[in-house]
Amino acid sequence: MPELPDVEGFRRVAQRATNHQVRDVRVHDAQVLRGITSDSFQRALRRRYFAEPRRHGKWLLIPTAGAANAPASLPWVLLHFGMTGNLQWCPHDAELHQHDRVVFDFTIGELRYRDMRKLTGIHLARELAEVDGLLAELGPDAERIEAAEFGERLTRTRRRLKPALMDQSVLAGLGNISTDEILWRARIQPNRATTELTSEELGQLHREMRTMLRTAVRAGRIPDGASWLTGHRDEPDRRCPRCSTALRRSRVGGRSTLWCPTCQPD
Numbered sequence: 001m002p003e004l005p006d007v008e009g010f011r012r013v014a015q016r017a018t019n020h021q022v023r024d025v026r027v028h029d030a031q032v033l034r035g036i037t038s039d040s041f042q043r044a045l046r047r048r049y050f051a052e053p054r055r056h057g058k059w060l061l062i063p064t065a066g067a068a069n070a071p072a073s074l075p076w077v078l079l080h081f082g083m084t085g086n087l088q089w090c091p092h093d094a095e096l097h098q099h100d101r102v103v104f105d106f107t108i109g110e111l112r113y114r115d116m117r118k119l120t121g122i123h124l125a126r127e128l129a130e131v132d133g134l135l136a137e138l139g140p141d142a143e144r145i146e147a148a149e150f151g152e153r154l155t156r157t158r159r160r161l162k163p164a165l166m167d168q169s170v171l172a173g174l175g176n177i178s179t180d181e182i183l184w185r186a187r188i189q190p191n192r193a194t195t196e197l198t199s200e201e202l203g204q205l206h207r208e209m210r211t212m213l214r215t216a217v218r219a220g221r222i223p224d225g226a227s228w229l230t231g232h233r234d235e236p237d238r239r240c241p242r243c244s245t246a247l248r249r250s251r252v253g254g255r256s257t258l259w260c261p262t263c264q265p266d
C-alpha cells in the first residue's frame with residue numbers, strides 16, 4: 001500500500017515530465033477522476049507543461065505551466081494512490097495494462113496512472129486556492145514536521161497512539177506499515193494513549209520517525225530487510241529482529257498491528 005516513501009518515489013517518477021508538454025491525456029477509466037469529467041480533465045491539461053511535482057503526505061501535487069499569455073490560474077493535478085496505485089513511464093508503443101486508468105502523453109513517453117482497486121484517484125485543482133483547500137484538511141508532512149509541533153499535535157488528539165499517528169489530519173503520510181515500524185523502533189506500545197507519553201518518549205518517537213522516513217524515502221519504499229520489522233511481517237513464525245521474541249499481532253484502531261511484547265511493553 002503506497003505510503004509517504006512510495007509517493008516520494010512516484011514524485012521522482014513524475015519529475016521526469018517537468019517542463020515537458022502534455023501532448024494528450026487519455027482517460028481509459030473515468031471512475032478514477034474525482035469531481036471532473038474526462039472531457040474537462042483533458043481540456044484543462046492538453047498542451048500545458050508539467051512543472052516541478054511536490055509531495056505532501058501521501059498526495060502527489062503536480063502544478064502545470066502554460067505557454068506565454070496563459071491565464072493566471074493554472075490547474076494542478078492532484079494524485080492519490082489508495083491501496084494499489086502507482087505511476088510509471090512506458091514507451092509509446094507499450095501495450096496498455098488492464099489497470100492503466102489515465103495516460104499522460106509526452107514526447108519522451110507515456111506517464112501512466114495505474115491502479116487496480118480505484119479506491120481514491122485523481123483530482124484537478126483549477127487554481128492554487130483549491131490546492132490550499134486540500135492541504136488545509138491535512139496535517140503537516142511527516143517527513144518535515146518539527147519535534148515540538150509533532151508532540152503538540154499528537155497529545156492534543158487524546159487517543160491511542162497508532163490511530164493518532166495514522167490520522168492524516170494530525171500528521172500526513174504515515175500508513176499501517178510505517179506506523180508499526182516507527183513504534184517498534186521507538187520501543188513504544190501502539191495501544192498507549194497519546195496523553196500518557198512522556199516528553200522523552202515523544203522525542204524518541206519523532207527521531208525514529210524521521211530516521212526511518214529518510215532511509216525509506218531514499219529507497220522510494222519502506223525497506224523490508226532483515227533488520228526491519230517490516231521485513232518480518234509476512235513470515236509464518238514472526239520474530240523480533242532485535243530480541244527474537246515472537247511478535248504479536250492484534251487490531252489497534254481497526255488496523256492489523258504488529259509489535260514486540262518485549263521491546264514494546266505495556
Ligand SMILES: [Zn+2]
Binds near residue numbers: 241244260261262263
Ligand atoms: Zn523485541
